Every structure is written in C-alpha cells, then in structure tokens.
Amino acid sequence: VYGHVPEGASKETDQVAPRSPYAASKASGDMLVGAYHVTYGLPTTITRGANNIGPYQYPEKVVPLFVTNAIDDLPLPLYGDGLQVRDYHYVLDHCEAIDLVLHKGQLGDVYNVGTGGEMRNIDMTHLLLKHLDKPESLIQPVRDRPGHDRRYALDITKIRALGWEPEHTCEEALEKTVRWYVESEWWWRPIRNGRDFRRYYERQYKGREV
Numbered sequence: 001v002y003g004h005v006p007e008g009a010s011k012e013t014d015q016v017a018p019r020s021p022y023a024a025s026k027a028s029g030d031m032l033v034g035a036y037h038v039t040y041g042l043p044t045t046i047t048r049g050a051n052n053i054g055p056y057q058y059p060e061k062v063v064p065l066f067v068t069n070a071i072d073d074l075p076l077p078l079y080g081d082g083l084q085v086r087d088y089h090y091v092l093d094h095c096e097a098i099d100l101v102l103h104k105g106q107l108g109d110v111y112n113v114g115t116g117g118e119m120r121n122i123d124m125t126h127l128l129l130k131h132l133d134k135p136e137s138l139i140q141p142v143r144d145r146p147g148h149d150r151r152y153a154l155d156i157t158k159i160r161a162l163g164w165e166p167e168h169t170c171e172e173a174l175e176k177t178v179r180w181y182v183e184s185e186w187w188w189r190p191i192r193n194g195r196d197f198r199r200y201y202e203r204q205y206k207g208r209e210v
Helices: 021-040 062-071 091-104 121-132 170-183 185-193 195-205
Strands: 046-049 051-053 076-079 088-090 110-113 139-142
Touching: 021 046, 046 091, 051 091, 051 170, 062 076, 062 121, 062 170, 062 185, 076 121, 088 091, 088 170, 091 110, 121 170, 170 185, 185 195
Parallel strands: 046 110, 051 088, 076 139
Antiparallel strands: none
C-alpha cells in the first residue's frame, strides 16, 4: 500500500501511495476498516505484511512458480531486470504476528509485519536455483508488468515493541519454502496440470520474452 519506496523503510504513519489497482484495493480496505473504527467504534487492528512465502501458496506466485518450473526444467519468467527489491516473509511467522496484534495490539492501530530485510528478485532466483541444483540458464527475462513497484521495505519497529520477532530471515524462508515444494509435488502437480492454471500461464507469459 505504500507504493515504491526509493530509500529507507515505510512506517505505519507514512502516506499510502498505491500505484496499481491491486495495491489500491488493499489500501482502500485499510481505509474502510479504519473508518469503521473511527465512526462506529468497531474494535479493529490492521497489519500490513511483506511478501509471504511458504507451504500451500498457489503456484502462480513467483516463488512457487519458479520452484515448480525449475523442478520441471522449464524457464523461470523473471520480470524486467530482476532488480525489484522485496522482503520475503515466512507465512507462519506472519500468522504469529497477526495473532499477536489481534490479542495485544492497540485498537485502531496499524502494524507492519515482515523480516526487516531485503532481497532482490534476481538474487532470490539465483538462491532458489542453487537450492535445487539447477542451472541459471533457466532464467528467462520477460517484459515487466505495468505498475510494478521497484522497491518495498517495511519498518517493523512498532510490532517489535509488542515482543515479536520473525523466526526466519528472507534466506531461511526461501530455503524452507523450496524444500516444502520439493517434498509436496502431490499438492501442486494437479494444480499445475489443470486447465485453469495452464490458461493463466499462457495468458500471463506467452510472447513476453525479451
């Protein structure tokens, strides 16, 4: 919801600046919840999370898509130059943070949730391939998507004041996620073989190679 962050890290008090309809839908949800709290006294808290990864993430998302493509020796469609910066956060850490905010957060407040770290998408891709012992020649640059923010970074000082710390770094979250998909083909293979996924994949990536 904070939009592109050229430097530093976004605090909960920073202005939201979504640059895509998808991001705007998230920001509008925050505003609606906040308005209900102010107007009607509805007991609410809001969390703003980094990029979740982990078990059971639908394989159209970048990390499970790249893992499952690499397992099958298929190209990894990397947007643009791959220098977009993200904070890859293990999903169970995120769930614990949400539970903490639910029970101990200040009503009406907003809390950023992430690792506080950063990783470029190209570095994430290289590390993923290393874990799978696959060649970097699988990387296939594709045209960047419209409204693709260059950098996200979250200041997590506020939730740390509640006593929370992420158990996994970006690197640890990625390694654990890769291992789960390697061991869980029974779950993702039927999805990837399904007609809906194949149609989505072709519509999203066909003809975008650069």
